[in-house]
Amino acid sequence: MPQQSPRTSPRTSPLTSLRAGREGDVLAVVSQSGPTVSFFDAASHRHLGTTEVRPEPHELCFDPTRRLLWCTTTYHSGYYHANGGRRTELTVIDPDTRRIVDVVDLAPEHGPHGLALDPARGRLYVSVEGSADRPGGVVVIDTETRKPLGRIDTDAPGPHWFAIDPAGRTGYATNKEAPFVSVVDLERGSLTAKIEVPGSEGIAVSGDGRHAFVAAPYAGFVSSAPAGERPAAGIRVVDTRTATVVDTLPTEGVVLPVCLTSTGLLLAGEMRMDPDPASRLGRHAPGHLTVFSAGTRKQLGRIEVGHFPLTVTASPDGRYAYVACVVSSTVDIVDLDTLRRVARLDIAKRGEPGAHGLAYIPRRRA
Numbered sequence: 001m002p003q004q005s006p007r008t009s010p011r012t013s014p015l016t017s018l019r020a021g022r023e024g025d026v027l028a029v030v031s032q033s034g035p036t037v038s039f040f041d042a043a044s045h046r047h048l049g050t051t052e053v054r055p056e057p058h059e060l061c062f063d064p065t066r067r068l069l070w071c072t073t074t075y076h077s078g079y080y081h082a083n084g085g086r087r088t089e090l091t092v093i094d095p096d097t098r099r100i101v102d103v104v105d106l107a108p109e110h111g112p113h114g115l116a117l118d119p120a121r122g123r124l125y126v127s128v129e130g131s132a133d134r135p136g137g138v139v140v141i142d143t144e145t146r147k148p149l150g151r152i153d154t155d156a157p158g159p160h161w162f163a164i165d166p167a168g169r170t171g172y173a174t175n176k177e178a179p180f181v182s183v184v185d186l187e188r189g190s191l192t193a194k195i196e197v198p199g200s201e202g203i204a205v206s207g208d209g210r211h212a213f214v215a216a217p218y219a220g221f222v223s224s225a226p227a228g229e230r231p232a233a234g235i236r237v238v239d240t241r242t243a244t245v246v247d248t249l250p251t252e253g254v255v256l257p258v259c260l261t262s263t264g265l266l267l268a269g270e271m272r273m274d275p276d277p278a279s280r281l282g283r284h285a286p287g288h289l290t291v292f293s294a295g296t297r298k299q300l301g302r303i304e305v306g307h308f309p310l311t312v313t314a315s316p317d318g319r320y321a322y323v324a325c326v327v328s329s330t331v332d333i334v335d336l337d338t339l340r341r342v343a344r345l346d347i348a349k350r351g352e353p354g355a356h357g358l359a360y361i362p363r364r365r366a
Contacts, residue, residue: 022315024363026095027322028069029331030057031347032079032354037071038347039098042315042360045333045343049098053091056083059311060359061115061124063143068101069093069359070124072112080158080176081220086111086129092146095361104146109139114162114173117143118186121168125186127159138162138173138184152189154182161202165209165240174200176218183243193243198231202258202312204266205240206294212238213266213294214245215255235268237297249292249299257311263318265300265336266292269309284308284327289334291321301339306330306355313358324355331355 025042035055039048058074071091077084088110092102106112111129118125122143128151130136136159140149152171156178164171164186172195173182180194181203199218206212214236233254237247253270260266270288287309290302306325313322314336321334329348332341347355 026361028359030357032356051098060357062359065119069095116162116164118168127162130157152184163203163205165205174203195243201256204258204260219254259312261314261318264294266294267312269312305332311358324358329355
């Protein structure tokens with residue numbers, strides 16, 4: 001049950017409200033171990049179809065200008081730090097026909113993960129892992145030709161999530177092990193600053209570009225460090241003008257994904273572990289979706305979700321949150337007005353474990 005509601009207003013039934021105005025909209029969900037991208041009707045939650053992709057898909061990004069869905073394929077099997085080799089491809093999908101229209105090979109770049117789109121300039125930014133002869137970086141893709149234009153070094157081995165400011169001039173790459181967030185100038189194609197954080201996971205940039213919200217510390221650091229040496233879990237608030245942390249929003253568990261809604265809410269997916277005598281790390285417990293006001297930085301409430309929330313997104317109107325949980329292989333749909341779950345998509349029922357990347361796809365407009 002939620003602690004409290006971020007906003008209170010009389011509503012009709014959750015299902016009726018969820019359907020209103022969403023006919024024709026689609027939610028796309030990656031199954032990391034499927035390996036597939038599944039499509040659901042955003043109004044009725046009906047499964048519309050599944051597209052098979054190369055192993056092992058991670059993140060999604062929808063380009064509304066060209067109406068294409070980009071999907072990173074990161075490893076041959078496994079996950080970060082424990083995989084069967086890194087892949088090099090991006091899969092491009094037509095979400096209306098659910099057909100693959102292109103596979104973009106980034107070789108020799110490998111381990112593509114985070115995606116950020118600048119629709120005004122027709123640029124897609126893709127974070128890639130480093131190798132023996134080069135650090136990790138960000139590959140720049142022309143969304144019209146679907147060709148790589150170059151790469152920007154981030155001076156860290158494993159840049160993971162990537163976000164850009166609304167002006168499309170500055171990018172921010174989180175780095176799991178490196179104790180900083182890499183700041184890059186997208187126009188000059190260069191690293192310009194490092195924001196000190198104790199390893200980092202998800203990131204989101206405010207609508208005015210003045211603040212970045214960084215999930216830190218890195219989840220692996222917390223699980224391996226002695227209890228007395230673990231930095232406090234939460235979300236670091238960064239002043240982008242000075243590239244410094246100015247505040248920390250505390251959370252109960254380690255945060256991986258973060259998302260800013262169009263209505264000014266900051267959404268955080270918290271991982272939670274229960275003690276387990278058979279495992280030093282413990283066993284996965286239901287996670288939390290924790291909601292803050294991005295403006296006041298106050299916590300507004302939280303709700304229990306599936307095991308190990310790994311991706312969070314929101315509907316364009318900011319009314320609903322979608323939380324993909326990789327261990328339970330579920331997607332929780334949460335009404336942000338009432339902070340109640342209105343539906344749960346069980347990806348594993350179709351034999352597709354590992355719910356990961358998400359994309360909300362509005363219907364085609366006349």
